[in-house]
Amino acid sequence: MELLVSAINLDEAKAAWEGGADILDVKNPKEGSLGANFPWIIREISDYADNKIIVSTTIGDVPYKPATVSLAALGAAYSGSNYIKVGLYGPENYDEAMDVMSNVVKTIKEYDDTITVVACGYADAYKIGSIEYDMIPKVAYDSGCDLAMLDTYIKDGHRLTDHLNKDQLAQFTKAAHDYNLKVALAGSVNANDIEMLKEVDCDIMGVRGCVCTGGDRNKGTISADLVAQLKENI
Numbered sequence: 001m002e003l004l005v006s007a008i009n010l011d012e013a014k015a016a017w018e019g020g021a022d023i024l025d026v027k028n029p030k031e032g033s034l035g036a037n038f039p040w041i042i043r044e045i046s047d048y049a050d051n052k053i054i055v056s057t058t059i060g061d062v063p064y065k066p067a068t069v070s071l072a073a074l075g076a077a078y079s080g081s082n083y084i085k086v087g088l089y090g091p092e093n094y095d096e097a098m099d100v101m102s103n104v105v106k107t108i109k110e111y112d113d114t115i116t117v118v119a120c121g122y123a124d125a126y127k128i129g130s131i132e133y134d135m136i137p138k139v140a141y142d143s144g145c146d147l148a149m150l151d152t153y154i155k156d157g158h159r160l161t162d163h164l165n166k167d168q169l170a171q172f173t174k175a176a177h178d179y180n181l182k183v184a185l186a187g188s189v190n191a192n193d194i195e196m197l198k199e200v201d202c203d204i205m206g207v208r209g210c211v212c213t214g215g216d217r218n219k220g221t222i223s224a225d226l227v228a229q230l231k232e233n234i
């Protein structure tokens with residue numbers, strides 16, 4: 001299982017890499033769970049990574065606006081991202097999610113077909129009216145994505161496992177793997193979740209809060225030591 005660590009700037013990205021992260025995820029918590037960061041931040045981290053480590057980028061908890069989201073995805077790709085993560089917040093159903101993701105895939109694959117496109121749903125979709133979590137693998141496959149992911153939208157301390165149990169997560173990863181998609185799981189997960197994530201055959205564990213000082217994803221900063229402690233248990 002790979003470790004994805006969400007960083008907000010170059011210093012945090014360096015700490016994540018130093019701690020052993022496999023994927024540097026560029027994010028901006030001020031703009032939401034999968035909040036988009038600025039192009040120059042993405043470019044700075046991508047240049048530093050120098051193709052020696054995967055750089056993923058969240059382009060937001062997106063609205064149901066396929067063209068707007070496609071433009072954002074292209075901006076992230078142009079800024080040097082290897083993975084483009086789309087938070088399917090606005091789309092409420094399969095058709096709307098397909099409309100967004102199929103246009104993002106078209107945009108990205110025409111620009112650079114080596115870039116990985118990630119369809120990310122929310123374990124707490126039932127609270128926010130977004131497309132249900134268990135639709136994400138089919139949306140990802142049918143739209144031509146490479147990876148299916150779940151995160152949590154509301155970062156109030158409730159965790160992935162507060163919304164979905166182990167069987168539900170196992171069904172999610174099986175559905176995605178049956179589509180030959182990789183799976184990433186996130187949502188305030190921590191070291192206590194590693195065994196379960198492995199048992200449900202998760203490919204990528206995504207974290208921020210648990211590797212930030214004070215455990216605070218907003219006020220804390222990424223600690224290389226905390227990343228290393230997490231990584232050694234994976």
Ligand SMILES: O=C[C@H](O)COP(=O)(O)O
Nearest residue numbers: 186187188206207208209
């Ligand atoms: O993709 C990574 C997740 O958004 C990490 O955030 P979190 O661990 O603070 O919930």
